[in-house]
Amino acid sequence: xxxxxxxxxxxxxxxxxxxxxxxxxxxxxxxxxxxxxxxxxxxxxxxxxxxxxxxxxxxxxxxxxxxxxxxxxxxxxxxxxxxxxxxxxxxxxxxxxxxxxxxxxxxxxxxxxxxxxxxxxxxxxxxxxxxxxxxxxxxxxxxxxxxxxxxxxxxxxxxxxxxxxxxxxxxxxxxxxxxxxxxxxxxxxxxxxxxxxxxxxxxxxxxxxxxxxxxxxxxxxxxxxxxxxxxxxxxxxxxxxxxxxxxxxxxxxxxxxxxxxxxxxxxxxxxxxxxxxxxxxxxxxxxxxxxxxxxxxxxxxxxxxxxxxxxxxxxxxxxxxxxxxxxxxxxxxxxxxxxxxxxxxxxxxxxxxxxxxxxxxxxxxxxxxxxxxxxxxxxxxxxxxxxxxxxxxxxxxxxxxxxxxxxxxxxxxxxxxxxxxxxxxxxxxxxxxxxxxxxxxxxxxxxxxxxxxxxxxxxxxxx
Amino acid sequence: xxxxxxxxxxxxxxxxxxxxxxxxxxxxxxxxxxxxxxxxxxxxxxxxxxxxxxxxxxxxxxxxxxxxxxxxxxxxxxxxxxxxxxxxxxxxxxxxxxxxxxxxxxxxxxxxxxxxxxxxxxxxxxxxxxxxxxxxxxxxxxxxxxxxxxxxxxxxxxxxxxxxxxxxxxxxxxxxxxxxxxxxxxxxxxxxxxxxxxxxxxxxxxxxxxxxxxxxxxxxxxxxxxxxxxxxxxxxxxxxxxxxxxxxxxxxxxxxxxxxxxxxxxxxxxxxxxxxxxxxxxxxxxxxxxxxxxxxxxxxxxxxxxxxxxxxxxxxxxxxxxxxxxxxxxxxxxxxxxxxxxxxxxxxxxxxxxxxxxxxxxxxxxxxxxxxxxxxxxxxxxxxxxxxxxxxxxxxxxxxxxxxxxxxxxxxxxxxxxxxxxxxxxxxxxxxxxxxxxxxxxxxxxxxxxxxxxxxxxxxxxx
Numbered sequence: 001x002x003x004x005x006x007x008x009x010x011x012x013x014x015x016x017x018x019x020x021x022x023x024x025x026x027x028x029x030x031x032x033x034x035x036x037x038x039x040x041x042x043x044x045x046x047x048x049x050x051x052x053x054x055x056x057x058x059x060x061x062x063x064x065x066x067x068x069x070x071x072x073x074x075x076x077x078x079x080x081x082x083x084x085x086x087x088x089x090x091x092x093x094x095x096x097x098x099x100x101x102x103x104x105x106x107x108x109x110x111x112x113x114x115x116x117x118x119x120x121x122x123x124x125x126x127x128x129x130x131x132x133x134x135x136x137x138x139x140x141x142x143x144x145x146x147x148x149x150x151x152x153x154x155x156x157x158x159x160x161x162x163x164x165x166x167x168x169x170x171x172x173x174x175x176x177x178x179x180x181x182x183x184x185x186x187x188x189x190x191x192x193x194x195x196x197x198x199x200x201x202x203x204x205x206x207x208x209x210x211x212x213x214x215x216x217x218x219x220x221x222x223x224x225x226x227x228x229x230x231x232x233x234x235x236x237x238x239x240x241x242x243x244x245x246x247x248x249x250x251x252x253x254x255x256x257x258x259x260x261x262x263x264x265x266x267x268x269x270x271x272x273x274x275x276x277x278x279x280x281x282x283x284x285x286x287x288x289x290x291x292x293x294x295x296x297x298x299x300x301x302x303x304x305x306x307x308x309x310x311x312x313x314x315x316x317x318x319x320x321x322x323x324x325x326x327x328x329x330x331x332x333x334x335x336x337x338x339x340x341x342x343x344x345x346x347x348x349x350x351x352x353x354x355x356x357x358x359x360x361x362x363x364x365x366x367x368x369x370x371x372x373x374x375x376x377x378x379x380x381x382x383x384x385x386x387x388x389x390x391x392x393x394x395x396x397x398x399x400x401x402x403x404x405x406x407x408x409x410x411x412x413x414x415x416x417x418x419x420x421x422x423x424x425x426x427x428x429x430x431x432x433x434x435x436x437x438x439x440x441x442x443x444x445x446x447x448x449x450x451x452x453x454x455x456x457x458x459x460x461x462x463x
Numbered sequence: 464x465x466x467x468x469x470x471x472x473x474x475x476x477x478x479x480x481x482x483x484x485x486x487x488x489x490x491x492x493x494x495x496x497x498x499x500x501x502x503x504x505x506x507x508x509x510x511x512x513x514x515x516x517x518x519x520x521x522x523x524x525x526x527x528x529x530x531x532x533x534x535x536x537x538x539x540x541x542x543x544x545x546x547x548x549x550x551x552x553x554x555x556x557x558x559x560x561x562x563x564x565x566x567x568x569x570x571x572x573x574x575x576x577x578x579x580x581x582x583x584x585x586x587x588x589x590x591x592x593x594x595x596x597x598x599x600x601x602x603x604x605x606x607x608x609x610x611x612x613x614x615x616x617x618x619x620x621x622x623x624x625x626x627x628x629x630x631x632x633x634x635x636x637x638x639x640x641x642x643x644x645x646x647x648x649x650x651x652x653x654x655x656x657x658x659x660x661x662x663x664x665x666x667x668x669x670x671x672x673x674x675x676x677x678x679x680x681x682x683x684x685x686x687x688x689x690x691x692x693x694x695x696x697x698x699x700x701x702x703x704x705x706x707x708x709x710x711x712x713x714x715x716x717x718x719x720x721x722x723x724x725x726x727x728x729x730x731x732x733x734x735x736x737x738x739x740x741x742x743x744x745x746x747x748x749x750x751x752x753x754x755x756x757x758x759x760x761x762x763x764x765x766x767x768x769x770x771x772x773x774x775x776x777x778x779x780x781x782x783x784x785x786x787x788x789x790x791x792x793x794x795x796x797x798x799x800x801x802x803x804x805x806x807x808x809x810x811x812x813x814x815x816x817x818x819x820x821x822x823x824x825x826x827x828x829x830x831x832x833x834x835x836x837x838x839x840x841x842x843x844x845x846x847x848x849x850x851x852x853x854x855x856x857x858x859x860x861x862x863x864x865x866x867x868x869x870x871x872x873x874x875x876x877x878x879x880x881x882x883x884x885x886x887x888x889x890x891x892x893x894x895x896x897x898x899x900x901x902x903x904x905x906x907x908x909x910x911x912x913x914x915x916x917x918x919x920x921x922x923x924x925x926x
Contacts, residue, residue, distance in 0.1 A: 006669075007669060030668075030669055031669045032669050032671065032689065034688055034689045034690075156654070159654060160654060160655065163651065163654065163655070164655065168633075168651075168692075169650075169651045169654065170631075170633035170649075170650065170651070170692075186633075187632075187633060187650050187651070187654070188626065188631075188632045188633070188650070191619070191622060191623060191626065191632065191650070192623065192626070192627065205493075206469075206470065206493055206494045206495050208495065220713075223710070223713055224713055224714065224717065225497055226495065226497050227497075227710040228710060229631075229633075229692060229708070229709055229710055245692070246692055246709035246710060246713065247686070247690040247691060247692055247709060249713060250683075250686055250687055250709065250712060250713060250716060251687065253713060253716050253717060253720075254687065254716060254720070254808065257716075257717075257720035257724075258804055258808065260724075261720075261723075261724060261727070261800060261804050262800065262801070262804070264724070264800070265793075265796045265797050265799075265800035265801075265900065266793055266796070266797060267797050267800070267801070270801070273805070273810045274801055274802075274805045274810060274811065274822075275805075275810070275811060275815065275818060275819070275822065279822055279825030279826045279828075279829060280829060282801075282822070282826045283826045283829035283830045283833075286794075286797050286826065286830055287829075287830050287833055287834075289793070290790065290793055290794060290797075290830060290834060290874075291833070291834065291837060293789060293790070293793050294786055294789065294790050294834060294837075294838065294870075295841070297785045297786040297789040297790070298786060298841070298845070298850075300785035300786070300789075301782040301783055301784075301785050301786055301851070302782070302850060302851070304781050304782050304784070304785070305779070305782045305850075305851050305852065308778050308779070308781070308782075308852075308854075311774070311778055311781055312775075312778055315771050315774055315775055316768070316771070318767050318771070318774055318781055318784075319764040319765070319767050319768045319771075320764055321764075321767070321781075321784060321785075322760045322763035322764055322767070322784075322788065322908050322912070323757055323760040323761060323763075323764055325785065325788060326756060326757065326760040326763075326901075326904065326905060326908065327753065327756070327757050327760070329792070329901075329904070330728075330729055330752070330753055330756050330901050331749075331753060333728045333729070333900070333901065334728050334729060334730050334749050334753075336728075337724060337725065337727070337728035337730070338725070338728075338730070338733070338737055338745075339737075341721055341724050341725070342736070342737045342738075345717065345721065347736045347737060347738070348737065348738060352738065355738060356738070359737075359738065359742055359745070362742030362746075363742045363745045363746045363749065365742075366742060366743060366746035366750075367746045367749055367750050367753060370746075370750055370754070371750075371753055371754065371757060374754060374757075375757065378758070378761070382761070387761075387765060387768075388764070388765070388768050389768065389771075391771075407757075411753075437728065437796070437900055438789075438792075438793050438796065441789065441792070442789060445785055445789065449785070
């Protein structure tokens with residue numbers, strides 16, 4: 001639980017009502033900017049909001065600004081003067097400016113660019129040009145660069161001079177004259193350095209780094225694998241252009257997991273929080289897959305149509321269709337989910353396909369065997385106690401055997417589909433998360449009903 | 464992509480073959496411990512592995528040890544002498560020792576405890592007593608404590624004295640005489656402090672902290688909300704007992720997402736990487752839900768059984784059962800997935816239920832309306848071109864109308880179920896992730912087929 005000591009939003013709101021500038025400034029100095037931003041997001045009166053950003057110094061409002069809701073930010077950018085905006089932008093890290101610029105309409109983007117000082121504007125333009133979700137697009141350009149030949153006092157002087165603007169000075173980067181990254185070190189290393197040592201003596205030359213074009217998922221995997229707290233971003237020829245910090249990666253990891261989860265449920269990922277989107281926007285993300293899957297289910301229907309004579313001869317067989325379909329869907333969903341997640345975490349690669357397939361077939365034998373044995377007993381009981389009535393003179397044991405065998409084969413097919421489709425998708429460059437329960441279910445439904453009816457014609461010699 | 468400079472595992476392996484201790488030590492000094500651990504995990508010869516841990520100094524092998532696979536660690540703990548083990552343990556952070564102790568059999572746990580020095584042993588015992596997945600269980604006890612009255616040089620002296628063992632000195636914690644946490648600061652603040660200032664002048668008293676018993680998911684939410692890189696853990700009476708760092712939280716976030724994803728596909732979460740588990744262990748995690756859901760599908764079967772006369776009179780109605788069932792399952796899965804993820808991210812709370820329900824009903828009207836319109840046209844076409852044959856003199860348009868209306872109602876019911884079940888689960892203290900597509904599908908299947916048959920009896924006056 002967060003300990004917000006004495007932060008109390010009523011105090012802020014009442015200071016605002018009274019236009020008590022001194023009190024407001026004090027609140028902005030004393031308390032956590034995230035909590036303050038939460039309060040500001042709730043203010044309905046645009047004049048009050050503007051009052052804050054006009055009277056509280058931008059060193060204090062800058063960071064708060066980056067935690068406001070996009071619509072509140074948009075409103076402020078519209079109404080603030082270019083000078084005021086410029087002061088605020090100067091107090092926000094470039095990667096955070098990029099974050100909210102990506103949400104803004106074009107006229108406001110150009111207002112932001114005009115208001116930013118030259119250096120910031122260059123940084124922004126630079127970052128905006130990197131592909132979405134690339135390391136370049138999430139990095140910050142505010143970091144401390146040292147030289148290998150620096151003595152410890154020289155390095156400390158450099159840190160004091162350039163570090164105030166930096167997003168972190170806990171991680172320091174050493175570049176040569178052509179800005180090539182040659183080493184990394186921690187502020188801690190400098191604190192523990194011995195007299196007379198230079199940066200070259202204490203820096204780490206076996207550092208991990210990423211390229212600007214690397215996908216953010218790749219960046220996250222590096223953070224996870226090497227337990228990092230910051231990571232340098234370099235160009236193809238090794239020049240340092242930015243850094244990514246762990247707090248940014250936490251957001252990336254959550255975002256990527258959310259996207260995968262949404263795709264796995266046959267939706268296009270939502271770009272914002274669910275309740276902030278209109279029902280129409282949510283519906284748009286859902287309708288395409290629903291339509292595609294509904295039409296695909298037609299195929300399963302056609303199989304039933306083809307075997308209608310079987311059902312006419314033995315209508316009780318219809319009773320077990322939901323059980324077979326659901327078991328197939330669930331078995332396939334389990335397999336595909338496991339594989340999709342393992343691929344995302346880098347635990348398995350495309351080349352492990354053989355091993356995965358053998359593994360899933362073994363799992364299918366065990367679970368399918370258990371389910372088949374259980375369903376055999378269960379159907380016998382259902383018929384015995386009269387829950388299900390068989391028309392005609394069909395022996396209960398034959399129906400139980402038919403369903404039981406179908407369940408076993410269905411589980412087997414489902415696990416094979418569930419294991420194969422995500423890996424196949426990855427191989428051809430599609431997102432494996434698309435090959436989850438909904439698609440697997442649709443395919444397995446058709447296969448399992450075909451098996452069911454084919455077996456039925458054999459067992460009961462119906463055709 | 465990781466830049467491993469010149470790290471080359473062949474070099475390490477050949478140095479090992481030649482028993483070249485100097486070369487081995489140099490490799491351990493120069494290169495990333497995670498990469499080295501990856502190589503060591505592949506060594507099959509136990510004697511070679513032991514040779515490394517006996518000849519390379521523990522300051523270098525300690526951290527590598529914590530990245531080895533559990534079975535390799537277990538083997539080493541078995542064969543190393545108590546003294547060797549003790550030296551290695553001294554070079555691993557306590558939270559990492561806990562991580563691998565939790566995987567070890569009891570006799571090895573006691574060997575580890577005996578080998579650890581008194582202080583480490585106390586820390587381990589302490590951490591082991593915290594509930595699994597609590598903040599206490601993931602925190603580290605190695606951090607730097609300062610006093611509010613320290614001058615800057617005093618603070619620096621304290622950091623130099625106690626900081627070497629600490630997991631981070633970028634984040635510093637200020638306690639009073641009763642070890643109560645009174646403030647936090649960054650090493651950066653000390654670097655930029657002015658002469659004559661004390662820690663009290665520059666520390667932040669409005670810090671965010673968590674309690675030892677708080678769930679790790681709660682801790683992760685704080686990291687995300689406040690963009691933190693480290694977080695102090697305190698007792699109920701405010702005493703500082705540990706810290707959690709961002710790299711640990713990255714693991715927590717991935718783990719929690721993986722667990723949720725697995726639960727949402729009706730599996731108990733796997734405790735290890737998929738391919739490292741035997742098929743039997745994987746099957747055990749999957750079979751329970753498959754059985755429960757299969758039996759539940761019986762109920763849907765009984766509904767079909769009850770309406771058998773409808774199907775006998777109009778067998779073509781069976782053809783549309785898969786389409787209705789799949790559309791219901793997919794619609795419900797979309798809603799439940801969205802709500803489960805939003806709950807996990809803290810974007811919606813139980814008290815938002817009313818708003819969520821209205822939202823989903825609006826989405827249901829739009830998607831259900833589109834699907835119903837589409838399916839009406841589609842079935843007319845199917846019958847027109849002869850893909851589906853209707854026995855008897857039933858007009859195509861009536862069948863299309865029946866299915867279309869059923870689809871609309873099904874989508875509506877599915878979205879309501881999908882929105883309600885996760886929130887209801889949370890309210891009664893269950894994990895919302897359990898109420899995902901598999902359960903929602905089972906419930907909606909039964910409801911939608913009941914609607915289908917009841918409507919059919921009305922439309923065709925069959926009963």
